[in-house]
Amino acid sequence: MTTRLLLVDDHAVVRLGLRMLLESEADMEIVGEAASASEALSAIGSLRPEVVLMDIGLPDLSGIEATRQIKRLHPETAVVALTIHEDEEYFFKMLEVGASGYVPKRAAPEELITAIRTAAEGGVYLYPSLAKLLVRDYLAQSPQIKREGEAEILTSREQEVLTMLAEGASNAEIAERLTISPKTVARHRENIMSKLNLHSRSDLVKYAIRKGIIQP
Numbered sequence: 397m398t399t400r401l402l403l404v405d406d407h408a409v410v411r412l413g414l415r416m417l418l419e420s421e422a423d424m425e426i427v428g429e430a431a432s433a434s435e436a437l438s439a440i441g442s443l444r445p446e447v448v449l450m451d452i453g454l455p456d457l458s459g460i461e462a463t464r465q466i467k468r469l470h471p472e473t474a475v476v477a478l479t480i481h482e483d484e485e486y487f488f489k490m491l492e493v494g495a496s497g498y499v500p501k502r503a504a505p506e507e508l509i510t511a512i513r514t515a516a517e518g519g520v521y522l523y524p525s526l527a528k529l530l531v532r533d534y535l536a537q538s539p540q541i542k543r544e545g546e547a548e549i550l551t552s553r554e555q556e557v558l559t560m561l562a563e564g565a566s567n568a569e570i571a572e573r574l575t576i577s578p579k580t581v582a583r584h585r586e587n588i589m590s591k592l593n594l595h596s597r598s599d600l601v602k603y604a605i606r607k608g609i610i611q612p
Contacts, residue, residue: 399516402445403429404436404462405478406455410501414449414478417505424512431455433462440470447515449508450495452479452486460489467494474515478508487526497521549591555609557584562604 401424403411411429418424428443430436433454440448448466452459463475476497477490490498496515499508500523511521550558553574560570567581574581594600604610 398423398425399447399512400425400427400443400445401512402427402436402439402443402448404431404433404448404454404459405451406431406453407451410451418509418512421509424509433457433459433465436462437465437469440466440473445473447496447512448473448475449478449512450475452477452481452490460486460493463490463495464493474518476508476511476515476521482526498526499523500526550588554584554588554591557581558588558600558604559609561585561588562601562610 401418403414403426405411405414408431411431415426415429419426427445428439430439431454433456436448436450439445450459450463454462457465459477459479463477466473466475471494474496475494476499477486477495478499478501479486480501481487482500487498496518497511497520499511499521503523507523511523514521556574557570560573565573567578567585570581571578589595589600592600592603594603601610
């Protein structure tokens with residue numbers, strides 16, 4: 397299957413270099429180029445690319461705002477940032493607006509090609525040195541912060557029930573430990589699954605581990 401690409405960069409020499417690189421890949425087709433955000437938005441509507449290679453420093457709108465609008469108007473289109481910026485401010489903003497990849501312009505060609513293929517398949521590709529920023533940001537969130545986030549969604553009783561369910565306790569066991577009826581436990585369980593958009597005990601256990609509620 398061929399991936400249709402739109403190149404967005406205000407430097408013609410950069411677009412030319414990208415075209416020469418990517419057209420040598422049998423599974424990629426350059427369907428258009430744009431030198432500004434407005435040109436890109438117009439081109440996407442008519443050309444329908446699967447992946448957009450997006451520079452952040454554009455003359456009219458930033459690549460961040462352009463990506464925001466692309467994802468709002470064409471949510472099926474993946475955007476991969478290709479930029480000179482490697483600081484976390486731009487990195488996190490691009491992820492927040494829906495980018496499916498972030499690659500510095502100094503990266504090896506193979507990195508960019510992998511990022512495009514990953515985005516085309518519905519995944520997210522992060523350049524290794526930048527991925528570390530995401531991991532660091534996650535680890536910086538203490539278990540207490542994570543639990544406080546839970547408190548905004550679940551009641552204290554639901555948090556108790558969630559923990560016991562994730563640890564493998566049955567409704568009857570939870571009812572005995574909390575001195576409530578099994579029917580009340582079942583109702584709490586339904587509320588938890590609904591609020592957290594979970595569908596099975598397996599999902600519930602994975603959620604509890606991810607949030608630091610229980611240890612794997």
